[in-house]
Amino acid sequence: MMQEANTPWTVSLLAGGFAGAVEGAATYPFEFAKTRVQLRQEVGKPTPKNPFKVVAQVYQREGLSALYKGCSTLVIGSIGKDGVRFLSFDTIKNQFKDPETGTLTPMRNLAAGMLSGVVASITCVTPTERIKTALIDDARNEKRYMSMTHCIKTVLKEDGFIGLYRGFAGTTLKQAGATAFRMGTYNTLKDYEKKHDIAQNTATNFANGSVAGIVTTLTTQPFDTIKTRCQSARGASTVEAFQSVIADYGIKGFWKGTTMRLGRTVFSGGILFTTYEWAAAILNPLLLPKDQGLRE
Template identity: 40%
Template structure:
Protein backbone atom coordinates (compact mmCIF):
# COMPACT_ATOMS: atom_id res chain seq x y z
CA UNK A 1 0.00 0.00 0.00
CA UNK A 2 1.06 3.63 -0.34
CA UNK A 3 3.56 5.24 1.97
CA UNK A 4 2.41 8.26 3.98
CA UNK A 5 4.80 11.04 4.81
CA UNK A 6 5.96 11.27 8.39
CA UNK A 7 6.07 15.05 8.57
CA UNK A 8 3.06 16.97 9.84
CA UNK A 9 1.84 18.97 6.90
CA UNK A 10 -0.48 21.96 7.03
CA UNK A 11 -4.02 20.81 6.26
CA UNK A 12 -4.56 24.02 4.31
CA UNK A 13 -2.59 22.61 1.37
CA UNK A 14 -4.84 19.57 0.96
CA UNK A 15 -7.89 21.77 1.48
CA UNK A 16 -6.87 24.26 -1.23
CA UNK A 17 -5.84 21.60 -3.75
CA UNK A 18 -8.95 19.53 -3.08
CA UNK A 19 -11.28 22.52 -3.37
CA UNK A 20 -9.75 23.59 -6.67
CA UNK A 21 -9.94 20.04 -8.05
CA UNK A 22 -13.57 19.70 -6.94
CA UNK A 23 -14.59 22.97 -8.59
CA UNK A 24 -12.97 22.02 -11.90
CA UNK A 25 -14.51 18.55 -11.83
CA UNK A 26 -17.97 19.88 -10.96
CA UNK A 27 -18.02 22.43 -13.77
CA UNK A 28 -16.68 19.98 -16.36
CA UNK A 29 -19.11 17.14 -15.62
CA UNK A 30 -22.27 19.02 -14.57
CA UNK A 31 -24.38 18.25 -17.69
CA UNK A 32 -24.16 14.54 -16.83
CA UNK A 33 -25.34 15.29 -13.28
CA UNK A 34 -28.22 17.39 -14.62
CA UNK A 35 -29.39 14.62 -16.97
CA UNK A 36 -29.05 11.99 -14.24
CA UNK A 37 -31.21 14.02 -11.86
CA UNK A 38 -33.85 14.78 -14.49
CA UNK A 39 -33.97 11.10 -15.46
CA UNK A 40 -34.65 10.15 -11.84
CA UNK A 41 -37.46 12.73 -11.66
CA UNK A 42 -39.09 11.42 -14.85
CA UNK A 43 -41.44 9.11 -12.91
CA UNK A 44 -43.83 12.03 -12.42
CA UNK A 45 -44.90 12.28 -16.08
CA UNK A 46 -47.97 10.48 -17.41
CA UNK A 47 -47.44 7.20 -19.22
CA UNK A 48 -43.98 5.79 -19.89
CA UNK A 49 -41.24 8.01 -18.41
CA UNK A 50 -39.12 9.76 -21.06
CA UNK A 51 -35.68 8.32 -21.61
CA UNK A 52 -32.29 10.00 -21.51
CA UNK A 53 -32.35 11.09 -25.16
CA UNK A 54 -35.89 12.50 -24.86
CA UNK A 55 -34.94 14.51 -21.77
CA UNK A 56 -31.83 15.81 -23.55
CA UNK A 57 -33.90 17.01 -26.53
CA UNK A 58 -36.58 18.54 -24.29
CA UNK A 59 -34.02 20.45 -22.24
CA UNK A 60 -32.25 21.80 -25.31
CA UNK A 61 -35.53 22.79 -26.98
CA UNK A 62 -36.74 24.69 -23.90
CA UNK A 63 -33.55 26.33 -22.65
CA UNK A 64 -30.70 25.64 -25.05
CA UNK A 65 -27.21 24.69 -23.87
CA UNK A 66 -27.59 26.76 -20.69
CA UNK A 67 -30.46 24.50 -19.64
CA UNK A 68 -27.97 21.73 -18.90
CA UNK A 69 -26.32 24.00 -16.34
CA UNK A 70 -29.41 24.77 -14.21
CA UNK A 71 -28.22 24.61 -10.60
CA UNK A 72 -24.54 24.45 -11.58
CA UNK A 73 -23.56 27.06 -8.97
CA UNK A 74 -24.73 24.83 -6.12
CA UNK A 75 -22.83 21.83 -7.44
CA UNK A 76 -19.57 23.67 -8.18
CA UNK A 77 -19.64 25.33 -4.76
CA UNK A 78 -20.54 22.08 -3.06
CA UNK A 79 -17.99 20.11 -5.06
CA UNK A 80 -15.21 22.51 -4.12
CA UNK A 81 -16.18 22.25 -0.45
CA UNK A 82 -16.68 18.48 -0.41
CA UNK A 83 -13.45 17.71 -2.29
CA UNK A 84 -11.55 19.98 0.07
CA UNK A 85 -13.11 18.29 3.10
CA UNK A 86 -12.56 14.84 1.55
CA UNK A 87 -8.86 15.26 0.85
CA UNK A 88 -7.98 17.06 4.06
CA UNK A 89 -9.97 14.49 6.08
CA UNK A 90 -8.34 11.58 4.29
CA UNK A 91 -4.92 13.12 4.88
CA UNK A 92 -5.65 13.53 8.61
CA UNK A 93 -7.07 10.02 9.01
CA UNK A 94 -4.18 8.59 7.02
CA UNK A 95 -1.64 10.21 9.34
CA UNK A 96 -3.49 8.75 12.33
CA UNK A 97 -3.61 5.24 10.88
CA UNK A 98 -0.14 4.68 9.37
CA UNK A 99 2.13 2.16 11.05
CA UNK A 100 5.55 2.88 12.56
CA UNK A 101 7.17 2.61 9.12
CA UNK A 102 4.81 5.19 7.67
CA UNK A 103 2.85 2.64 5.64
CA UNK A 104 -0.92 2.51 5.24
CA UNK A 105 -2.34 -1.01 4.92
CA UNK A 106 -5.34 -1.81 2.72
CA UNK A 107 -7.84 -2.15 5.58
CA UNK A 108 -6.61 1.07 7.20
CA UNK A 109 -6.85 2.87 3.87
CA UNK A 110 -10.47 1.73 3.62
CA UNK A 111 -11.10 3.05 7.13
CA UNK A 112 -9.48 6.41 6.31
CA UNK A 113 -11.53 6.67 3.14
CA UNK A 114 -14.71 5.78 5.00
CA UNK A 115 -14.06 8.50 7.56
CA UNK A 116 -13.32 11.05 4.83
CA UNK A 117 -16.54 10.17 3.02
CA UNK A 118 -18.64 10.52 6.15
CA UNK A 119 -17.09 13.90 6.90
CA UNK A 120 -17.80 15.26 3.44
CA UNK A 121 -21.39 13.95 3.58
CA UNK A 122 -22.10 15.92 6.75
CA UNK A 123 -20.22 19.13 6.04
CA UNK A 124 -20.66 19.51 2.28
CA UNK A 125 -22.42 16.90 0.15
CA UNK A 126 -25.88 16.69 1.73
CA UNK A 127 -26.66 20.42 1.89
CA UNK A 128 -25.14 21.25 -1.50
CA UNK A 129 -26.80 18.34 -3.31
CA UNK A 130 -30.17 19.04 -1.68
CA UNK A 131 -30.06 22.62 -2.93
CA UNK A 132 -28.83 21.53 -6.37
CA UNK A 133 -31.58 18.91 -6.64
CA UNK A 134 -34.30 21.36 -5.65
CA UNK A 135 -33.02 23.94 -8.17
CA UNK A 136 -33.07 21.35 -10.96
CA UNK A 137 -36.51 20.12 -9.89
CA UNK A 138 -37.76 23.70 -9.89
CA UNK A 139 -36.88 24.05 -13.58
CA UNK A 140 -39.70 21.60 -14.40
CA UNK A 141 -42.26 24.25 -13.43
CA UNK A 142 -43.74 26.48 -16.11
CA UNK A 143 -42.62 29.46 -14.03
CA UNK A 144 -39.64 28.53 -11.81
CA UNK A 145 -39.79 29.87 -8.25
CA UNK A 146 -36.08 30.23 -7.63
CA UNK A 147 -34.12 32.99 -9.38
CA UNK A 148 -30.72 31.47 -8.74
CA UNK A 149 -28.45 29.82 -6.21
CA UNK A 150 -28.60 32.48 -3.51
CA UNK A 151 -32.34 33.12 -3.81
CA UNK A 152 -33.07 29.39 -3.94
CA UNK A 153 -30.92 28.62 -0.89
CA UNK A 154 -32.46 31.44 1.17
CA UNK A 155 -35.98 30.39 0.15
CA UNK A 156 -35.42 26.72 0.99
CA UNK A 157 -33.97 27.50 4.42
CA UNK A 158 -36.73 30.03 5.13
CA UNK A 159 -39.46 27.50 4.24
CA UNK A 160 -37.97 24.29 5.64
CA UNK A 161 -35.22 25.38 8.01
CA UNK A 162 -31.75 23.86 8.02
CA UNK A 163 -33.40 20.45 8.37
CA UNK A 164 -34.69 20.97 4.83
CA UNK A 165 -31.19 20.94 3.37
CA UNK A 166 -30.20 17.81 5.30
CA UNK A 167 -32.89 15.52 3.92
CA UNK A 168 -31.43 12.24 2.74
CA UNK A 169 -28.37 12.48 5.03
CA UNK A 170 -28.49 8.75 5.80
CA UNK A 171 -28.18 7.43 2.23
CA UNK A 172 -25.75 10.21 1.32
CA UNK A 173 -23.44 9.37 4.25
CA UNK A 174 -23.57 5.65 3.38
CA UNK A 175 -22.85 6.36 -0.28
CA UNK A 176 -20.03 8.84 0.31
CA UNK A 177 -18.39 6.70 2.97
CA UNK A 178 -18.42 3.59 0.78
CA UNK A 179 -17.38 5.46 -2.36
CA UNK A 180 -14.47 7.25 -0.69
CA UNK A 181 -13.27 4.07 1.00
CA UNK A 182 -13.21 2.17 -2.30
CA UNK A 183 -11.98 5.11 -4.38
CA UNK A 184 -9.00 6.08 -2.21
CA UNK A 185 -7.95 2.47 -1.65
CA UNK A 186 -8.24 1.59 -5.34
CA UNK A 187 -6.42 4.74 -6.38
CA UNK A 188 -3.62 4.22 -3.88
CA UNK A 189 -3.18 0.57 -4.81
CA UNK A 190 -3.15 1.22 -8.56
CA UNK A 191 -0.82 4.18 -8.16
CA UNK A 192 1.64 2.14 -6.10
CA UNK A 193 1.54 -0.63 -8.69
CA UNK A 194 2.03 1.68 -11.68
CA UNK A 195 4.76 3.74 -10.02
CA UNK A 196 6.64 0.67 -8.77
CA UNK A 197 9.41 1.16 -11.30
CA UNK A 198 9.53 4.94 -11.00
CA UNK A 199 12.38 6.81 -9.38
CA UNK A 200 11.71 8.29 -5.90
CA UNK A 201 9.98 11.66 -6.18
CA UNK A 202 9.05 11.14 -9.83
CA UNK A 203 5.46 12.11 -10.62
CA UNK A 204 3.26 10.10 -12.95
CA UNK A 205 2.15 11.60 -16.30
CA UNK A 206 -1.22 13.34 -16.21
CA UNK A 207 -2.69 10.76 -18.61
CA UNK A 208 -1.73 7.89 -16.33
CA UNK A 209 -3.08 9.69 -13.25
CA UNK A 210 -6.35 10.38 -15.10
CA UNK A 211 -6.71 6.73 -16.10
CA UNK A 212 -6.07 5.51 -12.54
CA UNK A 213 -8.55 8.03 -11.14
CA UNK A 214 -11.18 7.03 -13.71
CA UNK A 215 -10.80 3.35 -12.80
CA UNK A 216 -11.08 4.25 -9.13
CA UNK A 217 -14.40 6.03 -9.78
CA UNK A 218 -17.21 3.83 -8.47
CA UNK A 219 -20.86 4.51 -7.72
CA UNK A 220 -23.77 3.41 -5.56
CA UNK A 221 -27.33 4.14 -6.55
CA UNK A 222 -28.63 7.56 -5.57
CA UNK A 223 -32.34 7.46 -6.53
CA UNK A 224 -33.43 7.45 -2.87
CA UNK A 225 -31.21 10.45 -2.13
CA UNK A 226 -32.55 12.36 -5.14
CA UNK A 227 -36.18 11.73 -4.23
CA UNK A 228 -35.64 12.70 -0.58
CA UNK A 229 -34.11 16.00 -1.67
CA UNK A 230 -36.85 16.89 -4.17
CA UNK A 231 -39.38 19.69 -3.75
CA UNK A 232 -42.21 17.26 -2.93
CA UNK A 233 -40.35 15.05 -0.46
CA UNK A 234 -42.07 16.42 2.64
CA UNK A 235 -45.53 15.51 1.35
CA UNK A 236 -44.61 12.11 -0.12
CA UNK A 237 -42.02 10.42 2.11
CA UNK A 238 -41.74 10.06 5.90
CA UNK A 239 -38.06 9.05 5.75
CA UNK A 240 -35.50 7.30 3.54
CA UNK A 241 -36.84 3.81 4.34
CA UNK A 242 -40.40 4.85 3.47
CA UNK A 243 -39.08 6.39 0.25
CA UNK A 244 -37.24 3.18 -0.71
CA UNK A 245 -40.30 1.04 0.08
CA UNK A 246 -42.57 3.21 -2.07
CA UNK A 247 -40.15 3.20 -5.00
CA UNK A 248 -39.86 -0.59 -4.83
CA UNK A 249 -43.61 -1.27 -4.47
CA UNK A 250 -44.83 1.34 -6.99
CA UNK A 251 -42.07 1.38 -9.59
CA UNK A 252 -40.13 -1.87 -9.26
CA UNK A 253 -36.56 -2.85 -8.45
CA UNK A 254 -35.10 -1.51 -11.68
CA UNK A 255 -36.08 2.05 -10.72
CA UNK A 256 -33.04 2.10 -8.41
CA UNK A 257 -30.84 1.97 -11.53
CA UNK A 258 -32.65 4.86 -13.24
CA UNK A 259 -30.10 7.43 -14.39
CA UNK A 260 -27.19 4.98 -14.19
CA UNK A 261 -25.81 5.84 -17.64
CA UNK A 262 -25.19 9.59 -17.12
CA UNK A 263 -24.09 8.99 -13.53
CA UNK A 264 -21.55 6.37 -14.54
CA UNK A 265 -20.26 8.65 -17.31
CA UNK A 266 -19.91 11.53 -14.86
CA UNK A 267 -18.19 9.49 -12.16
CA UNK A 268 -15.67 7.95 -14.54
CA UNK A 269 -14.75 11.44 -15.74
CA UNK A 270 -14.89 12.96 -12.26
CA UNK A 271 -12.54 10.34 -10.82
CA UNK A 272 -9.97 11.07 -13.49
CA UNK A 273 -10.34 14.84 -13.31
CA UNK A 274 -10.35 15.29 -9.54
CA UNK A 275 -7.32 13.10 -8.84
CA UNK A 276 -5.35 14.54 -11.77
CA UNK A 277 -6.03 18.17 -10.82
CA UNK A 278 -5.42 17.46 -7.13
CA UNK A 279 -2.08 15.79 -7.78
CA UNK A 280 -0.91 18.66 -10.01
CA UNK A 281 -2.08 21.44 -7.66
CA UNK A 282 -0.79 19.84 -4.44
CA UNK A 283 2.68 19.42 -5.99
CA UNK A 284 2.56 22.98 -7.34
CA UNK A 285 1.85 24.48 -3.90
CA UNK A 286 4.36 22.26 -2.14
CA UNK A 287 2.15 19.64 -0.55
CA UNK A 288 2.13 15.83 -0.55
CA UNK A 289 0.26 13.77 -3.14
CA UNK A 290 -2.26 11.10 -2.20
Protein backbone atom coordinates in the same frame (compact mmCIF):
# COMPACT_ATOMS: atom_id res chain seq x y z
CA MET B 1 -1.53 11.67 -5.08
CA MET B 2 -1.90 11.76 -1.30
CA GLN B 3 0.90 13.60 0.42
CA GLU B 4 3.20 12.60 3.24
CA ALA B 5 2.28 13.35 6.83
CA ASN B 6 4.53 16.43 6.82
CA THR B 7 2.66 18.06 3.95
CA PRO B 8 0.90 21.24 5.14
CA TRP B 9 -2.81 20.76 5.66
CA THR B 10 -3.38 23.80 3.45
CA VAL B 11 -2.11 21.83 0.42
CA SER B 12 -4.73 19.11 0.87
CA LEU B 13 -7.48 21.66 1.51
CA LEU B 14 -6.67 24.12 -1.29
CA ALA B 15 -5.70 21.56 -3.92
CA GLY B 16 -8.76 19.45 -3.11
CA GLY B 17 -11.10 22.44 -3.25
CA PHE B 18 -9.69 23.62 -6.58
CA ALA B 19 -9.88 20.12 -8.05
CA GLY B 20 -13.50 19.80 -6.91
CA ALA B 21 -14.47 23.10 -8.55
CA VAL B 22 -12.87 22.17 -11.88
CA GLU B 23 -14.39 18.68 -11.87
CA GLY B 24 -17.86 19.91 -10.89
CA ALA B 25 -18.05 22.59 -13.58
CA ALA B 26 -16.58 20.40 -16.32
CA THR B 27 -18.94 17.45 -15.83
CA TYR B 28 -22.13 19.16 -14.62
CA PRO B 29 -24.36 18.36 -17.65
CA PHE B 30 -23.96 14.64 -16.85
CA GLU B 31 -24.92 15.29 -13.22
CA PHE B 32 -27.94 17.27 -14.43
CA ALA B 33 -29.05 14.42 -16.73
CA LYS B 34 -28.58 11.81 -14.01
CA THR B 35 -30.63 13.81 -11.50
CA ARG B 36 -33.44 14.39 -13.99
CA VAL B 37 -33.73 10.65 -14.67
CA GLN B 38 -33.77 9.76 -10.95
CA LEU B 39 -36.59 12.18 -10.10
CA ARG B 40 -40.17 10.92 -10.42
CA GLN B 41 -41.49 10.82 -13.97
CA GLU B 42 -44.98 10.38 -15.36
CA VAL B 43 -46.20 6.79 -14.91
CA GLY B 44 -45.53 4.73 -18.00
CA LYS B 45 -43.37 7.38 -19.61
CA PRO B 46 -40.00 5.90 -20.61
CA THR B 47 -36.82 7.73 -19.70
CA PRO B 48 -33.76 7.62 -21.98
CA LYS B 49 -30.63 5.87 -20.74
CA ASN B 50 -28.22 7.72 -23.00
CA PRO B 51 -26.91 10.78 -21.11
CA PHE B 52 -26.09 12.58 -24.36
CA LYS B 53 -29.73 12.16 -25.46
CA VAL B 54 -31.03 13.65 -22.21
CA VAL B 55 -28.63 16.58 -22.49
CA ALA B 56 -29.63 17.14 -26.13
CA GLN B 57 -33.37 17.03 -25.32
CA VAL B 58 -33.05 19.53 -22.49
CA TYR B 59 -30.90 21.80 -24.65
CA GLN B 60 -33.45 21.73 -27.49
CA ARG B 61 -36.48 22.30 -25.26
CA GLU B 62 -35.13 24.56 -22.53
CA GLY B 63 -31.87 26.04 -23.79
CA LEU B 64 -28.25 25.87 -22.66
CA SER B 65 -28.86 27.66 -19.36
CA ALA B 66 -31.21 24.87 -18.23
CA LEU B 67 -28.34 22.35 -18.38
CA TYR B 68 -26.48 24.37 -15.77
CA LYS B 69 -29.40 24.89 -13.41
CA GLY B 70 -27.97 24.30 -9.95
CA CYS B 71 -24.38 24.24 -11.24
CA SER B 72 -23.16 27.10 -9.04
CA THR B 73 -24.48 25.27 -6.00
CA LEU B 74 -22.65 22.09 -7.01
CA VAL B 75 -19.39 23.94 -7.69
CA ILE B 76 -19.52 25.74 -4.34
CA GLY B 77 -20.36 22.47 -2.65
CA SER B 78 -17.56 20.67 -4.52
CA ILE B 79 -15.00 23.20 -3.31
CA GLY B 80 -15.99 22.51 0.28
CA LYS B 81 -16.64 18.79 -0.22
CA ASP B 82 -13.40 17.93 -1.95
CA GLY B 83 -11.33 20.31 0.15
CA VAL B 84 -12.65 18.65 3.31
CA ARG B 85 -12.55 15.19 1.76
CA PHE B 86 -8.91 15.35 0.68
CA LEU B 87 -7.87 17.03 3.93
CA SER B 88 -9.68 14.54 6.16
CA PHE B 89 -8.55 11.57 4.05
CA ASP B 90 -4.91 12.65 4.18
CA THR B 91 -5.20 13.18 7.93
CA ILE B 92 -6.99 9.90 8.64
CA LYS B 93 -4.87 7.76 6.33
CA ASN B 94 -1.68 8.98 8.00
CA GLN B 95 -3.01 7.44 11.21
CA PHE B 96 -3.78 4.16 9.46
CA LYS B 97 -0.71 3.65 7.26
CA ASP B 98 2.19 1.29 7.87
CA PRO B 99 4.94 3.39 9.53
CA GLU B 100 7.68 1.51 7.67
CA THR B 101 6.32 1.39 4.10
CA GLY B 102 4.08 4.46 4.24
CA THR B 103 1.27 2.52 2.51
CA LEU B 104 -2.14 1.22 3.55
CA THR B 105 -3.80 -2.13 3.01
CA PRO B 106 -6.85 -1.99 0.71
CA MET B 107 -9.18 -2.34 3.72
CA ARG B 108 -7.50 0.53 5.57
CA ASN B 109 -7.72 2.64 2.43
CA LEU B 110 -11.46 1.96 2.32
CA ALA B 111 -11.87 2.72 6.05
CA ALA B 112 -10.02 6.04 5.75
CA GLY B 113 -12.16 6.97 2.75
CA MET B 114 -15.37 6.04 4.53
CA LEU B 115 -14.61 8.21 7.54
CA SER B 116 -13.63 11.18 5.39
CA GLY B 117 -16.88 10.77 3.41
CA VAL B 118 -18.92 11.04 6.60
CA VAL B 119 -17.05 14.21 7.57
CA ALA B 120 -17.68 15.73 4.12
CA SER B 121 -21.40 14.86 4.22
CA ILE B 122 -21.91 16.51 7.60
CA THR B 123 -19.94 19.66 6.87
CA CYS B 124 -21.04 20.58 3.35
CA VAL B 125 -22.28 17.86 0.98
CA THR B 126 -25.83 17.31 2.25
CA PRO B 127 -26.90 21.00 2.25
CA THR B 128 -25.45 21.72 -1.21
CA GLU B 129 -26.84 18.51 -2.71
CA ARG B 130 -30.27 19.36 -1.27
CA ILE B 131 -30.30 22.80 -2.92
CA LYS B 132 -28.85 21.54 -6.22
CA THR B 133 -31.44 18.76 -6.49
CA ALA B 134 -34.31 21.06 -5.51
CA LEU B 135 -33.28 23.55 -8.22
CA ILE B 136 -33.12 20.85 -10.91
CA ASP B 137 -36.48 19.39 -9.86
CA ASP B 138 -38.13 22.79 -9.62
CA ALA B 139 -36.89 23.79 -13.09
CA ARG B 140 -38.86 20.98 -14.76
CA ASN B 141 -42.16 21.67 -12.94
CA GLU B 142 -43.17 24.66 -10.83
CA LYS B 143 -40.23 27.01 -11.52
CA ARG B 144 -40.76 28.87 -8.25
CA TYR B 145 -37.09 29.24 -7.30
CA MET B 146 -35.59 32.36 -8.87
CA SER B 147 -31.99 31.61 -7.85
CA MET B 148 -29.82 29.54 -5.54
CA THR B 149 -30.17 32.16 -2.82
CA HIS B 150 -33.95 32.27 -3.22
CA CYS B 151 -34.09 28.48 -3.02
CA ILE B 152 -32.07 28.45 0.21
CA LYS B 153 -34.31 31.13 1.76
CA THR B 154 -37.45 29.24 0.70
CA VAL B 155 -36.23 25.94 2.15
CA LEU B 156 -35.26 27.63 5.41
CA LYS B 157 -38.63 29.40 5.60
CA GLU B 158 -40.71 26.30 4.87
CA ASP B 159 -38.70 23.59 6.63
CA GLY B 160 -36.21 25.40 8.87
CA PHE B 161 -32.51 24.58 9.06
CA ILE B 162 -33.30 20.87 9.12
CA GLY B 163 -34.68 21.28 5.59
CA LEU B 164 -31.13 21.72 4.31
CA TYR B 165 -30.33 18.28 5.70
CA ARG B 166 -33.22 16.45 4.07
CA GLY B 167 -31.80 13.22 2.66
CA PHE B 168 -28.94 13.23 5.19
CA ALA B 169 -29.03 9.46 5.70
CA GLY B 170 -28.90 8.64 1.99
CA THR B 171 -26.30 11.33 1.29
CA THR B 172 -24.05 10.19 4.14
CA LEU B 173 -24.29 6.54 3.10
CA LYS B 174 -23.49 7.57 -0.47
CA GLN B 175 -20.59 9.81 0.57
CA ALA B 176 -19.13 7.25 2.96
CA GLY B 177 -19.30 4.57 0.29
CA ALA B 178 -18.28 6.80 -2.59
CA THR B 179 -15.29 8.29 -0.82
CA ALA B 180 -14.23 4.89 0.51
CA PHE B 181 -14.27 3.32 -2.95
CA ARG B 182 -12.98 6.37 -4.84
CA MET B 183 -10.10 7.25 -2.53
CA GLY B 184 -9.47 3.62 -1.62
CA THR B 185 -9.35 2.38 -5.21
CA TYR B 186 -7.17 5.27 -6.35
CA ASN B 187 -4.64 4.85 -3.56
CA THR B 188 -4.56 1.06 -3.92
CA LEU B 189 -3.75 1.48 -7.60
CA LYS B 190 -1.09 4.08 -6.78
CA ASP B 191 0.53 1.83 -4.18
CA TYR B 192 0.54 -1.08 -6.64
CA GLU B 193 2.14 1.07 -9.31
CA LYS B 194 4.83 2.31 -6.94
CA LYS B 195 5.77 -1.26 -6.02
CA HIS B 196 6.09 -2.16 -9.69
CA ASP B 197 7.92 1.05 -10.70
CA ILE B 198 5.15 2.24 -12.99
CA ALA B 199 5.69 5.90 -13.91
CA GLN B 200 3.31 8.40 -12.34
CA ASN B 201 2.16 11.01 -14.84
CA THR B 202 -0.99 12.70 -16.10
CA ALA B 203 -2.05 9.60 -18.07
CA THR B 204 -1.74 7.18 -15.13
CA ASN B 205 -3.39 9.68 -12.74
CA PHE B 206 -6.33 10.11 -15.12
CA ALA B 207 -6.65 6.35 -15.72
CA ASN B 208 -6.53 5.57 -11.99
CA GLY B 209 -9.12 8.24 -11.29
CA SER B 210 -11.42 6.94 -14.02
CA VAL B 211 -11.23 3.35 -12.72
CA ALA B 212 -11.96 4.64 -9.21
CA GLY B 213 -14.99 6.51 -10.59
CA ILE B 214 -16.41 3.40 -12.25
CA VAL B 215 -16.02 1.28 -9.11
CA THR B 216 -17.59 4.04 -7.02
CA THR B 217 -20.63 4.45 -9.27
CA LEU B 218 -21.53 0.77 -9.53
CA THR B 219 -21.26 0.18 -5.77
CA THR B 220 -23.04 3.30 -4.48
CA GLN B 221 -25.78 4.01 -7.06
CA PRO B 222 -28.72 2.88 -4.84
CA PHE B 223 -27.74 5.42 -2.17
CA ASP B 224 -27.51 8.13 -4.82
CA THR B 225 -30.99 7.34 -6.14
CA ILE B 226 -32.56 7.45 -2.67
CA LYS B 227 -30.72 10.71 -1.93
CA THR B 228 -32.08 12.32 -5.09
CA ARG B 229 -35.68 11.35 -4.28
CA CYS B 230 -35.29 12.68 -0.72
CA GLN B 231 -33.93 16.00 -1.93
CA SER B 232 -36.49 16.78 -4.64
CA ALA B 233 -38.25 20.15 -4.56
CA ARG B 234 -41.06 18.77 -2.36
CA GLY B 235 -38.76 16.45 -0.45
CA ALA B 236 -39.36 13.00 1.05
CA SER B 237 -38.14 10.93 3.96
CA THR B 238 -35.65 8.13 3.36
CA VAL B 239 -38.42 5.54 3.83
CA GLU B 240 -40.76 7.39 1.45
CA ALA B 241 -37.99 7.67 -1.14
CA PHE B 242 -37.22 3.96 -0.84
CA GLN B 243 -40.89 3.05 -1.24
CA SER B 244 -41.37 5.37 -4.22
CA VAL B 245 -38.45 3.81 -6.11
CA ILE B 246 -39.86 0.31 -5.50
CA ALA B 247 -43.34 1.44 -6.57
CA ASP B 248 -42.10 3.12 -9.74
CA TYR B 249 -39.46 0.72 -11.03
CA GLY B 250 -38.92 -2.18 -8.63
CA ILE B 251 -35.46 -3.18 -7.36
CA LYS B 252 -33.80 -2.21 -10.64
CA GLY B 253 -34.95 1.35 -10.01
CA PHE B 254 -32.18 1.80 -7.43
CA TRP B 255 -29.71 1.76 -10.31
CA LYS B 256 -31.70 4.39 -12.22
CA GLY B 257 -29.32 6.92 -13.71
CA THR B 258 -26.28 4.59 -13.55
CA THR B 259 -25.38 5.22 -17.18
CA MET B 260 -25.73 8.97 -16.63
CA ARG B 261 -23.58 8.87 -13.54
CA LEU B 262 -20.96 6.68 -15.22
CA GLY B 263 -20.78 9.23 -18.02
CA ARG B 264 -19.79 11.75 -15.41
CA THR B 265 -17.69 9.73 -12.97
CA VAL B 266 -15.41 8.22 -15.62
CA PHE B 267 -14.36 11.75 -16.53
CA SER B 268 -14.80 13.32 -13.10
CA GLY B 269 -12.52 10.80 -11.39
CA GLY B 270 -9.79 11.42 -13.92
CA ILE B 271 -10.24 15.20 -13.82
CA LEU B 272 -10.45 15.34 -10.03
CA PHE B 273 -7.29 13.39 -9.23
CA THR B 274 -5.25 14.80 -12.13
CA THR B 275 -6.15 18.36 -11.11
CA TYR B 276 -5.38 17.58 -7.47
CA GLU B 277 -1.95 16.21 -8.36
CA TRP B 278 -1.23 19.26 -10.50
CA ALA B 279 -2.41 21.76 -7.87
CA ALA B 280 -0.55 19.96 -5.07
CA ALA B 281 2.65 19.97 -7.13
CA ILE B 282 2.39 23.74 -7.45
CA LEU B 283 1.40 24.41 -3.82
CA ASN B 284 3.86 22.06 -2.13
CA PRO B 285 7.01 24.03 -2.97
CA LEU B 286 5.30 27.18 -1.74
CA LEU B 287 3.96 25.79 1.54
CA LEU B 288 6.27 22.90 2.44
CA PRO B 289 9.49 23.72 4.31
CA LYS B 290 12.40 23.25 1.88
CA ASP B 291 14.31 20.83 4.07
CA GLN B 292 11.42 18.36 4.23
CA GLY B 293 11.40 17.49 0.55
CA LEU B 294 8.49 16.24 -1.51
CA ARG B 295 6.94 12.93 -2.26
CA GLU B 296 7.46 11.83 -5.83
